[in-house]
Structures are given as structure tokens and as C-alpha cells.
Amino acid sequence: MKLTKQDCIDLDARDQLAAYRSKFTLPEGEVYLDGNSLGAMPASLPARMQEAVAKEWGQGLIRSWNDAGWIDLPQRVAAKVAPLIGATAAEVMVGDSTSVNLFKALAAALRINSGRKVILTEKGNFPTDLYIAQGIAELFGSEIRYVDSDPSAIADALDDSVAVLMLTHVNYRSGAVYDMAALTRKAQAVGALTIWDLAHSAGALHVELNEVNADFAVGCGYKYLNGGPGAPAFVYVAQRHLEQVRQPLSGWHGHQKPFDFVQQYQPAPGINRMQCGTPPLLSMLALDAALDVFSGVDMQQLRNKSKALGDLFIRLVDEQLSEYGFGIGSPRDCNQRGSQVALTHPQGYAIVQALIARGITGDFRMPDILRFGFAPLYVRYIDVHHTVETLQQIMASGEWNQEKFLTKKAVT
Amino acid sequence: MKLTKQDCIDLDARDQLAAYRSKFTLPEGEVYLDGNSLGAMPASLPARMQEAVAKEWGQGLIRSWNDAGWIDLPQRVAAKVAPLIGATAAEVMVGDSTSVNLFKALAAALRINSGRKVILTEKGNFPTDLYIAQGIAELFGSEIRYVDSDPSAIADALDDSVAVLMLTHVNYRSGAVYDMAALTRKAQAVGALTIWDLAHSAGALHVELNEVNADFAVGCGYKYLNGGPGAPAFVYVAQRHLEQVRQPLSGWHGHQKPFDFVQQYQPAPGINRMQCGTPPLLSMLALDAALDVFSGVDMQQLRNKSKALGDLFIRLVDEQLSEYGFGIGSPRDCNQRGSQVALTHPQGYAIVQALIARGITGDFRMPDILRFGFAPLYVRYIDVHHTVETLQQIMASGEWNQEKFLTKKAVT
Structure with missing residues (x-):
């Protein structure tokens, strides 16, 4: 039986790490699957950096080596x-x-x-x-x-x-x-x-x-x-x-x-x-x-969620993208796989750009790898579902095949 | 003829770099003569760092490598x-x-x-x-x-x-x-x-x-x-x-x-x-x-002010501190001296602490060096005057000779 969107919502509801997502500030509406390249910003950061700059450096000056x-x-x-x-x-x-x-x-x-x-x-x-x-x-x-x-x-x-x-x-x-x-x-x-x-x-x-x-x-x-x-x-x-x-x-x-x-x-x-x-x-x-x-995160629990997110992604890719020529560039066994999954596709670069345009951020690695990182502290099961669903739409519509998606940027 | 406080106020009034001081945020009432160790904070920094953290990192995420x-x-x-x-x-x-x-x-x-x-x-x-x-x-x-x-x-x-x-x-x-x-x-x-x-x-x-x-x-x-x-x-x-x-x-x-x-x-x-x-x-x-x-600073002009601040300091030390056992640990010729002046004194550590307690920040280097840095962009002639005047008061009163000033800190 195929996994539904509701199944993923249920997985999130049962996720014991779900509350950690609120400790990050993520752009509204974005699914961020590139935390393996640059992690998302913890919500505490703007205030902490303001204190570090304006107070510790600006007011404390050299004293902060000791006092701060x-x-x-x-x-x-x-x-x-x-x-x-x-x-x-x-x-x-x-x-x-x-x-x-x-x-x-x-x-x-x-x-x-x-x-x-x-x-x-x-x-x-x-x-x-x-x-x-x-x-x-x-x-x-x-x-x-x-x-x-x-x-x-x-x-x-x-x-x-x-x-x-x-x-x-x-x-x-x-x-x-x-x-x-x-x-x-x-x-x-x-x-x-x-x-x-x-x-x-x-x-x-x-x-x-x-x-x-x-x-x-x-x-x-x-x-x-x-x-x-x-x-x-x-x-x-x-x-x-x-x-x-x-x-x-x-x-x-x-x-x-x-x-x-x-x-x-x-x-x-x-x-x-x-x-x-x-x-x-x-x-x-x-x-x-x-x-x-x-603080307070059980690393074994974190790892379990990391595996589960990757497994879910692969399962949904198998179920929904079989006709579009994707390969799985990562081990299917979650014990042999980190917290990321690579898909392969000859048009990988453009597909990643089309995904980004739809608010889903993964990245591309040459020659043909679409790389998706699942940071267990802030990625939800529903995000994984939405990603595969969007990939399906991009492939079915052919919307990846546009000049703006085919032109490479300095850092990809 | 001895230099007066008014002479120093006049020097500041004529200083063509004086306006640059407003580009820094300095603690109210502090004379900061340790910019040779940690420079003061430019006033633009809190807003710039806020943008870097909340906007470029928090919202731009991995895209900021290109977009920012x-x-x-x-x-x-x-x-x-x-x-x-x-x-x-x-x-x-x-x-x-x-x-x-x-x-x-x-x-x-x-x-x-x-x-x-x-x-x-x-x-x-x-x-x-x-x-x-x-x-x-x-x-x-x-x-x-x-x-x-x-x-x-x-x-x-x-x-x-x-x-x-x-x-x-x-x-x-x-x-x-x-x-x-x-x-x-x-x-x-x-x-x-x-x-x-x-x-x-x-x-x-x-x-x-x-x-x-x-x-x-x-x-x-x-x-x-x-x-x-x-x-x-x-x-x-x-x-x-x-x-x-x-x-x-x-x-x-x-x-x-x-x-x-x-x-x-x-x-x-x-x-x-x-x-x-x-x-x-x-x-x-x-x-x-x-x-x-x-931007816009003439480095020759900057250097001239750096020399003038150091010369002023040495002149005032000669005029006001001759009876307290200080030595000049720097070249008297400003062309052979950087933007700092070292005094020497057997009680240098405690004297520096007493100065700091009075809102004047220099630092100490073993065994007996009181080090004063004159960052030409934000140090004024009047600051130099105030420093030597305060040193005179600290020496005359013996206020440096207190337990709290004699105990060394981790970073000095």
C-alpha cells in the first residue's frame, strides 16, 4: 500500500524530536534539505550575535577576553x-x-x-x-x-x-x-x-x-x-x-x-x-x-529519525518517480547510509534548480547527483512527502527544462 | 610652557580626522587606548551582523554563497x-x-x-x-x-x-x-x-x-x-x-x-x-x-595623527609624571615609533588596573610595561591629556596600591 500524505502527517505527530524544529528559524514555506551543506539558523542566533557584537565587543572591548x-x-x-x-x-x-x-x-x-x-x-x-x-x-x-x-x-x-x-x-x-x-x-x-x-x-x-x-x-x-x-x-x-x-x-x-x-x-x-x-x-x-x-537530544534517537527520513524518501521515490529515469545514488540500507540521499539523473542540475524555484532546497553534485540532506532536528516527514510530490510534478510537467534552470551558478 | 587641557581641545578642533570617531561606538566615558590589542567597534557593525545572521544565513541559507x-x-x-x-x-x-x-x-x-x-x-x-x-x-x-x-x-x-x-x-x-x-x-x-x-x-x-x-x-x-x-x-x-x-x-x-x-x-x-x-x-x-x-582616509594623514598623539603623550608624561619613577619604553622619535607608547614602571600591572577602574583602558606586558595604543581614527588629543592627568592622580594618591589591582587576571 502506498504511503499517503496523511501517513507522513501522522509520523510527524508521533516524532519525539518534532519540538526541536521550533528552535530554528526557517524561511516561510521553504523545505530546506541542504543542512548537510549549511545548517539552518538556530532561532537564538540573532539575539546572541547582537549581544556578542554590541555588548561584548562594543562595550566590553578587550575586557571581554576575561569578563565574557x-x-x-x-x-x-x-x-x-x-x-x-x-x-x-x-x-x-x-x-x-x-x-x-x-x-x-x-x-x-x-x-x-x-x-x-x-x-x-x-x-x-x-x-x-x-x-x-x-x-x-x-x-x-x-x-x-x-x-x-x-x-x-x-x-x-x-x-x-x-x-x-x-x-x-x-x-x-x-x-x-x-x-x-x-x-x-x-x-x-x-x-x-x-x-x-x-x-x-x-x-x-x-x-x-x-x-x-x-x-x-x-x-x-x-x-x-x-x-x-x-x-x-x-x-x-x-x-x-x-x-x-x-x-x-x-x-x-x-x-x-x-x-x-x-x-x-x-x-x-x-x-x-x-x-x-x-x-x-x-x-x-x-x-x-x-x-x-x-542539549537534551538523544543521539541514538536522532540517528533513528535520520534513517527513517531517508527510508521514507527512497520509498516515495520508488512509488512516485519510477517512470522518470531517476537512480538511487545512495545505499538503500539505512545502516549504510548517512543523513542524506542522492538521486541520480542526467538532468540533475536543472531539476534541482526547478525544485529550488518551488521552495525546496537540495543541491547538485557533478556529474548527475541530486543531493538531499535530512537534518533530523528540523526536517519533517511531511517535508519529505512534499519534496517527492513536487519532483513528480516537475518531471511530469517538464518544467525543469527551461534556460534559467540549465545555466550553472558559481557555487552549486 | 606646559601644555594645557585647552591646548588639547584645540588640537582636536583642528584635527581633520576628528569626524571618524563618530563612526565608532565607544563605551560612554571610557578612554580606550587598547585598539592595538582589539580595535573598537565600528558603529555599523550591529546592523551589519544582524543582516548577515538573520537575513543572509537565516533566510538566504545556502543560496547566500551566490546571492549574498x-x-x-x-x-x-x-x-x-x-x-x-x-x-x-x-x-x-x-x-x-x-x-x-x-x-x-x-x-x-x-x-x-x-x-x-x-x-x-x-x-x-x-x-x-x-x-x-x-x-x-x-x-x-x-x-x-x-x-x-x-x-x-x-x-x-x-x-x-x-x-x-x-x-x-x-x-x-x-x-x-x-x-x-x-x-x-x-x-x-x-x-x-x-x-x-x-x-x-x-x-x-x-x-x-x-x-x-x-x-x-x-x-x-x-x-x-x-x-x-x-x-x-x-x-x-x-x-x-x-x-x-x-x-x-x-x-x-x-x-x-x-x-x-x-x-x-x-x-x-x-x-x-x-x-x-x-x-x-x-x-x-x-x-x-x-x-x-x-574609505576616504589618507594614510599619511592617519600616520601623522598617530605620531602626534604619541608625541603628546610622551610630552605630558615628561611634564606631569617626572617624580613617579616611570620610564619611556618606546622610541622618543615618532618616526621610529608605531602608534603606541610603552611606559615602564615596577608597579605597572597595578597601575594599569587602577587606570582601567577609572575608565581608561591600556594594557600591561611583562615584566613592567604599561602599553597605550593610539588608534588615530577614534582617539582624541583630549583623551591623551585625560590619561596622563589620571595617571598623575593615581600615583599621587597611591590608589593603585590595593589588593584588587595587584591580583593578576588570565589575560592581561
């Missing part, structure tokens, strides 16, 4: 990220971009495993991860081993030359999820360290870094964590590595005593050494406020 | 920084922290001058510059040669083993200014490249990078540029080096075609390759708005 607690803001934000990724606060630091943090983590891992030359990764990893590895490899004389995305290809390529296995947990295009526990175990069995990029996981999946014994991780503040455009990223270092970790971006905020102004760098104890320069406070204050939305 | 021009914001901000430092827009990039940008610049310079091993700097350089050089030296097998701050000691240490001369233009403690033209010429005469840190110069001094033929420079967005706490920093690469520059923080925003998502890093043409990851947009939008305050 700017000086330990990175630690406070990290402590809010930690429970979302199954880590302790002592293992997480926030600041810089994901790319910069990956650079630090890779350098640190290669120094720990200095007898080995190989960075193992997969060809479909997010490009900046590959680019940063290439930058690091040139400095460390490392070799990058690129294998197919298939987990068995990765497992086969693990040998005792591998210093680091660097993977993104959820693939940015397909949403395919690696089994973090299994691959970490396999990597560690050959003496390799692991670096997990949680860009598309943190805030949407049930991540347990400590439980799977992960070595390093990095992740993004502006996707499912809703920290605002270009929000600072995070880096995780397992407790057992903290005292030996050395990263080359040895700026003063990672110094043992930054305000002693001594000549010689001495890394701060523990995770603080992963900091570098003065963090972008306004952006970090936004992330700080955004993370409060997660 | 986020994607080329770094270039637009860089184009506003360029004229303040005597560079072209094609030579400046904005993003990351000063420390991270210095890392990029040092790596790039060492690669250009790869036959040489030595990074030459001075012992009194700002610590994060030294720490970053230490991090880089470990990666590149470089040797750091530390010499005394004296320009002749630096000149003497320049030989054909020096790859890079790395200096901060204005010393953060004393305010002493290096002759950028002369030292650049001397460095280049032995085949060394120069990296100038403009943290305490940009926005207060008349900097002419092109004219002095500087190779690289970095600088801070949150001091005299008033970009807000932890504002993104900038990096300058002279036109002649742009095509060969390679920096190891090879993130996707520095890629030739970031949205093609190809596997191999290809540096973007020109200065864009100095970018790394996604920049902290909210912080960068604040810097962008703050830079508009400089």
Missing part, C-alpha cells in the same frame, strides 16, 4: 561537541577550518607513526581531504595510496607500510557510511592510525569515537552542527595520544603559557596544543550558541 | 586591505589567523629560496611568530637565527645562508618600528626574502609594501583594522612571486576549481592559492564592514 569568557570559549565549545561524537571534552578542540585541522591531525599522526610512509585513503574522499594529504605528503615525504571506495578494497590495501588510514565517515556525494569500528580495528591490527573526517556525521549520526577506539578525527561546524557559514571546525585526539602529539601549526594559543610571551614554543598540556592563532570569536560564538540546541 | 556574494568575500575584503598597506588587490588574501598565514608565507618563501637554511629573526619578535617559525623549521630542516632587536644586529646577521628575514614591523611591546625599506634592501642584497608582520602597523601606519619591494607580509584584522575579536588575518605575496608560490595548507578554497571536486590539487592562479578551507564568514563579514570606515 572569550579566552576559554574554544574549550567550552569543544565540551559541547564532545558528547555528540562519543568523546570526552579533554579530547576535542575547536578552531580553524576542517582543512587546517586535518593538516594538524595528519602531521601529528605521521609523527607518531614516523617509521611508515603511506597515507591510505579512497579516491572518492572529499577533495579538500585529498588536497591536504597531498600538501602534507610533500612535507613529510609520504606516499598517498588511493584505493576504491569499497570497504574491502580499503581493507585489502592495509599493510604494515600504512602510517595513517584517512577516511571520511559519510561520503559527501553518496552518503555511504563506513563501518568506523571495523575499519579502525583493521587499521590498528596492522599498526596504522586512523583519522576520521566527520563532516557529514557530527550532529546527524550516532558517532562513538571512544567506543570504536578511533585515533584522530576532524569535523565541520557549519553542517549538521548549525554553527553558521564557515563556522570553526573541530579536531579530536584520543586520550592515549595526547601527551605525544606534536602538530606543526604551533601558534601561541597552543602554547603552554601563551601570555608569558616566552621565546620558545612549549605545547600546552593535552588537547589545547591543537590550537594555533586567535580564533574567529564571532563565528565561534555563533557555533557555541548553535550547539545548545543539542 | 559570500563566495568572493575574501577577495572583496582583500581589496579593501590592499590600499592600506601599499599593495594591489591581486597581492592580498584574507582568511585564517595571522599565525596560520605566517606558516603559509614562511613555507612559500623557504620553497622559493630552497638552497638556503636560515630563517633570520629577532629575539623580541612577537612570540607566535617565533613559535610558527619553530614549527616550520622542524618541517623544512631550517635553522632559526635569533639576533638582538637592534637593526644593526639584524643587518650584521644577513649573509648568503639566510633564506628569509622574518620581522614584525612594529614591536608589540616597545612600539619600535623597523625601517622596512632599508632592511628589505639589505636582505635582498644577500639574496634573502623578507616576511613582514604588520600586526601593529596595518590601519595605523603608512605602509607601502610595493614601494619598499617587500616579498611577503602578514597582518592582523582585529587590531587597528577593527574587524572584531579574532577577525581573519591577511597575507601578502608580491606580484613577482605569485606564480611560483606553493604553500602546504592546500585546502579546496585555494584550488584552481574548487567546485569541480577533482582528485588532484591544482593551485588557483595568483593570490587565491593562499586560501585553505572555508573561511569563518560571520567574522569575515564583520571585518568587511569594519574596513569601510577607512
Whole structure:
């Protein structure tokens, strides 16, 4: 029996996370399925930023480093990220971009495993991860081993030359999820360290870094964590590595005593050494406020809703779009899929533009992927229904086939 | 004849930059002499940030990368920084922290001058510059040669083993200014490249990078540029080096075609390759708005006021504080001094706290430095007078000698 609109309304009525949607401000009438690219704005943000700017900066000025607690803001934000990724606060630091943090983590891992030359990764990893590895490899004389995305290809390529296995947990295009526990175990069995990029996981999946014994991780503040455009990223270092970790971006905020102004760098104890320069406070204050939305959220429940939204989408696509040539570009098994679903279609770009014109925001990834992110805190089951219904109308009417939808924009 | 309060009021009345003060929001009744640490808030900021958060992020969401021009914001901000430092827009990039940008610049310079091993700097350089050089030296097998701050000691240490001369233009403690033209010429005469840190110069001094033929420079967005706490920093690469520059923080925003998502890093043409990851947009939008305050400012005129404020301060200290044991920790010649004046006093910390309690904000640097920054866009001559008069009262009454002023805070 086909799912009806009323079925979806009923699902929303029973959704125990439904109330969290009111903690976001979403444009009237828009269905926003791009929270995997830029998270929606928590409703508290305008007031918080006003306070940060007009009061803390404008009136507090330099005093706010002490009086508004700017000086330990990175630690406070990290402590809010930690429970979302199954880590302790002592293992997480926030600041810089994901790319910069990956650079630090890779350098640190290669120094720990200095007898080995190989960075193992997969060809479909997010490009900046590959680019940063290439930058690091040139400095460390490392070799990058690129294998197919298939987990068995990765497992086969693990040998005792591998210093680091660097993977993104959820693939940015397909949403395919690696089994973090299994691959970490396999990597560690050959003496390799692991670096997990949680860009598309943190805030949407049930991540347990400590439980799977992960070595390093990095992740993004502006996707499912809703920290605002270009929000600072995070880096995780397992407790057992903290005292030996050395990263080359040895700026003063990672110094043992930054305000002693001594000549010689001495890394701060523990995770603080992963900091570098003065963090972008306004952006970090936004992330700080955004993370409060997660207070009280059960990450397992969040993950369950994420799976259910994706399953619903795929089921509705199967039921309503079978005649229009779409493929499913993501795993059908929700346990192997992140919080997003990719459709494939030769006219994907124009179809996404036509959807956007109808108030439904997904995005497009070359060559033919329509990408839909389901942020469980603010996406409803009825939104999923409306999306597929609208896709059906766009395909049936051919309205995607217009010049204005076929012309590509700078960022897509 | 001693200078009177009325003399200072008259100086303000004749000041052609006086009107710029109204472009800032300063706390009622406060004299803020710490703009060299955190610049004051431009009055436009609360409204601009509200628009950035509630409208661009909250309503525009992912579309704002195109529709609000986020994607080329770094270039637009860089184009506003360029004229303040005597560079072209094609030579400046904005993003990351000063420390991270210095890392990029040092790596790039060492690669250009790869036959040489030595990074030459001075012992009194700002610590994060030294720490970053230490991090880089470990990666590149470089040797750091530390010499005394004296320009002749630096000149003497320049030989054909020096790859890079790395200096901060204005010393953060004393305010002493290096002759950028002369030292650049001397460095280049032995085949060394120069990296100038403009943290305490940009926005207060008349900097002419092109004219002095500087190779690289970095600088801070949150001091005299008033970009807000932890504002993104900038990096300058002279036109002649742009095509060969390679920096190891090879993130996707520095890629030739970031949205093609190809596997191999290809540096973007020109200065864009100095970018790394996604920049902290909210912080960068604040810097962008703050830079508009400089529109129409003649940097030579700004510099003249900066010198005059410092000269006035020193003259008043000489006239009014001679009996209290203060020393002048900065060059008396305004041409050799940045936009700040250091006093020295064994009880410096407590005296600064007592001043702050009286609504006059300077800061303290160990062991005995009272540091006063004169941001020419919003500091008045009468503020300088009031500061010295208040210092006199604090010393005469001994009010600095209280427990609450003697106890140190986390950030001082």
C-alpha cells in the first residue's frame, strides 16, 4: 500500500524530536534539505550575535577576553561537541577550518607513526581531504595510496607500510557510511592510525569515537552542527595520544603559557596544543550558541529519525518517480547510509534548480547527483512527502527544462 | 610652557580626522587606548551582523554563497586591505589567523629560496611568530637565527645562508618600528626574502609594501583594522612571486576549481592559492564592514595623527609624571615609533588596573610595561591629556596600591 500524505502527517505527530524544529528559524514555506551543506539558523542566533557584537565587543572591548569568557570559549565549545561524537571534552578542540585541522591531525599522526610512509585513503574522499594529504605528503615525504571506495578494497590495501588510514565517515556525494569500528580495528591490527573526517556525521549520526577506539578525527561546524557559514571546525585526539602529539601549526594559543610571551614554543598540556592563532570569536560564538540546541537530544534517537527520513524518501521515490529515469545514488540500507540521499539523473542540475524555484532546497553534485540532506532536528516527514510530490510534478510537467534552470551558478 | 587641557581641545578642533570617531561606538566615558590589542567597534557593525545572521544565513541559507556574494568575500575584503598597506588587490588574501598565514608565507618563501637554511629573526619578535617559525623549521630542516632587536644586529646577521628575514614591523611591546625599506634592501642584497608582520602597523601606519619591494607580509584584522575579536588575518605575496608560490595548507578554497571536486590539487592562479578551507564568514563579514570606515582616509594623514598623539603623550608624561619613577619604553622619535607608547614602571600591572577602574583602558606586558595604543581614527588629543592627568592622580594618591589591582587576571 502506498504511503499517503496523511501517513507522513501522522509520523510527524508521533516524532519525539518534532519540538526541536521550533528552535530554528526557517524561511516561510521553504523545505530546506541542504543542512548537510549549511545548517539552518538556530532561532537564538540573532539575539546572541547582537549581544556578542554590541555588548561584548562594543562595550566590553578587550575586557571581554576575561569578563565574557572569550579566552576559554574554544574549550567550552569543544565540551559541547564532545558528547555528540562519543568523546570526552579533554579530547576535542575547536578552531580553524576542517582543512587546517586535518593538516594538524595528519602531521601529528605521521609523527607518531614516523617509521611508515603511506597515507591510505579512497579516491572518492572529499577533495579538500585529498588536497591536504597531498600538501602534507610533500612535507613529510609520504606516499598517498588511493584505493576504491569499497570497504574491502580499503581493507585489502592495509599493510604494515600504512602510517595513517584517512577516511571520511559519510561520503559527501553518496552518503555511504563506513563501518568506523571495523575499519579502525583493521587499521590498528596492522599498526596504522586512523583519522576520521566527520563532516557529514557530527550532529546527524550516532558517532562513538571512544567506543570504536578511533585515533584522530576532524569535523565541520557549519553542517549538521548549525554553527553558521564557515563556522570553526573541530579536531579530536584520543586520550592515549595526547601527551605525544606534536602538530606543526604551533601558534601561541597552543602554547603552554601563551601570555608569558616566552621565546620558545612549549605545547600546552593535552588537547589545547591543537590550537594555533586567535580564533574567529564571532563565528565561534555563533557555533557555541548553535550547539545548545543539542542539549537534551538523544543521539541514538536522532540517528533513528535520520534513517527513517531517508527510508521514507527512497520509498516515495520508488512509488512516485519510477517512470522518470531517476537512480538511487545512495545505499538503500539505512545502516549504510548517512543523513542524506542522492538521486541520480542526467538532468540533475536543472531539476534541482526547478525544485529550488518551488521552495525546496537540495543541491547538485557533478556529474548527475541530486543531493538531499535530512537534518533530523528540523526536517519533517511531511517535508519529505512534499519534496517527492513536487519532483513528480516537475518531471511530469517538464518544467525543469527551461534556460534559467540549465545555466550553472558559481557555487552549486 | 606646559601644555594645557585647552591646548588639547584645540588640537582636536583642528584635527581633520576628528569626524571618524563618530563612526565608532565607544563605551560612554571610557578612554580606550587598547585598539592595538582589539580595535573598537565600528558603529555599523550591529546592523551589519544582524543582516548577515538573520537575513543572509537565516533566510538566504545556502543560496547566500551566490546571492549574498559570500563566495568572493575574501577577495572583496582583500581589496579593501590592499590600499592600506601599499599593495594591489591581486597581492592580498584574507582568511585564517595571522599565525596560520605566517606558516603559509614562511613555507612559500623557504620553497622559493630552497638552497638556503636560515630563517633570520629577532629575539623580541612577537612570540607566535617565533613559535610558527619553530614549527616550520622542524618541517623544512631550517635553522632559526635569533639576533638582538637592534637593526644593526639584524643587518650584521644577513649573509648568503639566510633564506628569509622574518620581522614584525612594529614591536608589540616597545612600539619600535623597523625601517622596512632599508632592511628589505639589505636582505635582498644577500639574496634573502623578507616576511613582514604588520600586526601593529596595518590601519595605523603608512605602509607601502610595493614601494619598499617587500616579498611577503602578514597582518592582523582585529587590531587597528577593527574587524572584531579574532577577525581573519591577511597575507601578502608580491606580484613577482605569485606564480611560483606553493604553500602546504592546500585546502579546496585555494584550488584552481574548487567546485569541480577533482582528485588532484591544482593551485588557483595568483593570490587565491593562499586560501585553505572555508573561511569563518560571520567574522569575515564583520571585518568587511569594519574596513569601510577607512574609505576616504589618507594614510599619511592617519600616520601623522598617530605620531602626534604619541608625541603628546610622551610630552605630558615628561611634564606631569617626572617624580613617579616611570620610564619611556618606546622610541622618543615618532618616526621610529608605531602608534603606541610603552611606559615602564615596577608597579605597572597595578597601575594599569587602577587606570582601567577609572575608565581608561591600556594594557600591561611583562615584566613592567604599561602599553597605550593610539588608534588615530577614534582617539582624541583630549583623551591623551585625560590619561596622563589620571595617571598623575593615581600615583599621587597611591590608589593603585590595593589588593584588587595587584591580583593578576588570565589575560592581561
